[in-house]
Amino acid sequence: MQFHTKPTTYSKLTVDLLVEFVSSEDWEKELTDLNKTFNNQLLVYLKSERYEAKENTVQIIPSVGQSSFKTLVIASIGKKTELSLNSVRIAVAQAAKYAQTTHKKSIAFDLNTTLFGQLNLQDGAYVVVEGAVLGAYEFSKYKSETKKNFHEIEDIYFLVPASKIQHIANGIELGELMVKGTIFARDLINESPTITTPIFLAAAAKSLAKREEVQVEIFTESEARRMGMLAFLAVSRGSDEPAKFIKLTYKGTGKKKIVLAGKAITFDTGGLSLKDAKNMETMKLDMSGAAAVLGIFKVLPQLKPKATVIGLIAACENMPGAKATKPGDIVTALNGTSIEILNTDAEGRLTLADVLSYAVKEKPTAIIDLATLTGACMVALGEDIAGLFSNNVELKESLLIASRVVGEKMWELPLEKDYKDQIKSDIADLRNIGKGRYGGAITAALFLEEFVDNIPWVHLDIAGPAFAEKDSPLISKGGAGYGVRTILQYLRSL
Numbered sequence: 001m002q003f004h005t006k007p008t009t010y011s012k013l014t015v016d017l018l019v020e021f022v023s024s025e026d027w028e029k030e031l032t033d034l035n036k037t038f039n040n041q042l043l044v045y046l047k048s049e050r051y052e053a054k055e056n057t058v059q060i061i062p063s064v065g066q067s068s069f070k071t072l073v074i075a076s077i078g079k080k081t082e083l084s085l086n087s088v089r090i091a092v093a094q095a096a097k098y099a100q101t102t103h104k105k106s107i108a109f110d111l112n113t114t115l116f117g118q119l120n121l122q123d124g125a126y127v128v129v130e131g132a133v134l135g136a137y138e139f140s141k142y143k144s145e146t147k148k149n150f151h152e153i154e155d156i157y158f159l160v161p162a163s164k165i166q167h168i169a170n171g172i173e174l175g176e177l178m179v180k181g182t183i184f185a186r187d188l189i190n191e192s193p194t195i196t197t198p199i200f201l202a203a204a205a206k207s208l209a210k211r212e213e214v215q216v217e218i219f220t221e222s223e224a225r226r227m228g229m230l231a232f233l234a235v236s237r238g239s240d241e242p243a244k245f246i247k248l249t250y251k252g253t254g255k256k257k258i259v260l261a262g263k264a265i266t267f268d269t270g271g272l273s274l275k276d277a278k279n280m281e282t283m284k285l286d287m288s289g290a291a292a293v294l295g296i297f298k299v300l301p302q303l304k305p306k307a308t309v310i311g312l313i314a315a316c317e318n319m320p321g322a323k324a325t326k327p328g329d330i331v332t333a334l335n336g337t338s339i340e341i342l343n344t345d346a347e348g349r350l351t352l353a354d355v356l357s358y359a360v361k362e363k364p365t366a367i368i369d370l371a372t373l374t375g376a377c378m379v380a381l382g383e384d385i386a387g388l389f390s391n392n393v394e395l396k397e398s399l400l401i402a403s404r405v406v407g408e409k410m411w412e413l414p415l416e417k418d419y420k421d422q423i424k425s426d427i428a429d430l431r432n433i434g435k436g437r438y439g440g441a442i443t444a445a446l447f448l449e450e451f452v453d454n455i456p457w458v459h460l461d462i463a464g465p466a467f468a469e470k471d472s473p474l475i476s477k478g479g480a481g482y483g484v485r486t487i488l489q490y491l492r493s494l
């Protein structure tokens with residue numbers, strides 16, 4: 001998919017598809033010009049169809065050879081007064097999906113409209129790129145050519161006023177970085193889990209070190225053991241795949257140092273506390289946090305944030321092999337805290353205990369972890385919204401703002417002190433599951449908090465939004481690459 005800016009109007013460009021944005025209040029006015037192209041029959045037709053420009057709908061109009069485009073797509077962004085970047089993203093994604101399934105090769109998005117006056121055109125172009133690329137994405141690598149139900153869009157044109165060319169170019173550049181990182185993460189999550197082993201993730205990280213701004217170190221199991229990462233290694237014990245601890249460093253010019261930690265269970269069977277078949281089906285998703293961190297590092301050298309960024313990934317499988325950790329086993333994490341493991345399926349917090357302890361030693365300005373940590377978080381917030389936990393108001397606010405800009409939904413949940421009793425063990429410092437049935441996302445977060453000292457920290461429980469169980473305009477079924485865009489936007493804002 002190639003993006004081009006054209007200081008022109010649709011009448012001067014030959015394309016398969018023209019996308020015109022309209023609002024539900026003023027669509028008639030907004031279509032006046034196009035109506036002329038259709039010999040004044042466009043509005044007559046739309047009215048006869050009882051068209052209302054309802055939010056997130058697209059209306060397809062064939063031009064049957066009368067104009068410079070073969071098909072017109074009228075994409076409604078809903079109420080003009082409620083216009084948001086995300087409504088444009090969704091409208092674009094729908095148009096892009098339509099283009100793909102009907103094998104259209106070239107699309108023009110008309111940004112000459114007054115509608116975009118409210119947004120700036122740079123943001124407009126940015127969200128069009130995100131909508132088009134994310135909306136068009138499918139993991140089609142394993143589909144035979146004849147079974148693919150879509151074809152790649154080749155060229156996307158932005159029709160813009162000549163004076164705004166530079167703004168548009170900036171918006172396109174940012175959008176392309178955001179989607180490049182996101183799609184890198186999606187592909188990793190969607191790949192077969194027997195391929196995306198810890199060794200594979202380590203190699204993927206190494207491949208990012210080709211740019212001199214990014215350094216990557218891989219630690220073997222014995223190196224991790226020497227460092228004291230025994231909670232992490234306890235999770236890996238039942239697997240034949242060797243665990244890898246991966247550290248990526250991007251050196252910025254500024255003073256801030258941000259650690260990004262991603263949960264990386266390349267497959268979560270639950271271990272000896274085995275999951276049932278249904279709950280195991282999607283458990284290749286359990287490295288989505290790590291996939292996001294890798295997606296972010298993929299584009300950091302081009303995004304060039306000021307801060308130094310450190311990515312930490314403790315990658316292993318959670319398998320019920322003969323050497324697997326048993327419920328009742330006690331291990332000591334890198335920071336000296338002992339943990340009674342009562343459920344081997346609460347493994348993410350064990351790997352993160354060591355990763356967070358390691359992160360603290362880096363003396364960072366902030367730590368952000370992304371983890372598909374608990375089913376309980378999905379019970380609380382549903383499939384689309386991540387749970388956010390934090391010990392620092394300023395950091396939390398910055399992340400919430402960034403998430404709103406990019407349209408990734410998250411909601412704060414409390415680190416409720418009174419629930420801390422639930423993770424106290426009778427025979428060790430901590431136990432790895434709560435004592436009751438409720439509040440599982442919170443007890444998991446409280447467990448993690450034990451390992452961050454008092455460093456400003458945000459924990460994102462992305463169990464819900466990391467993996468889509470059904471298609472939506474911006475995410476086709478499967479890995480979402482959730483978190484990449486929020487974190488990139490946050491790093492940009494520093």
Ligand code: BES
Binds near residue numbers: 374464
């Ligand atoms: N990887 C799962 C959490 C998960 C569940 C992510 C569903 C995405 C979708 C995690 O390791 C897990 O199994 N958590 C347990 C914790 C419990 C044993 C305390 C859970 O949520 O059931």
Ligand code: ZN
Binds near residue numbers: 268344345346347
């Ligand atoms: Zn688990």
Ligand code: ZN
Binds near residue numbers: 286345
């Ligand atoms: Zn897990």
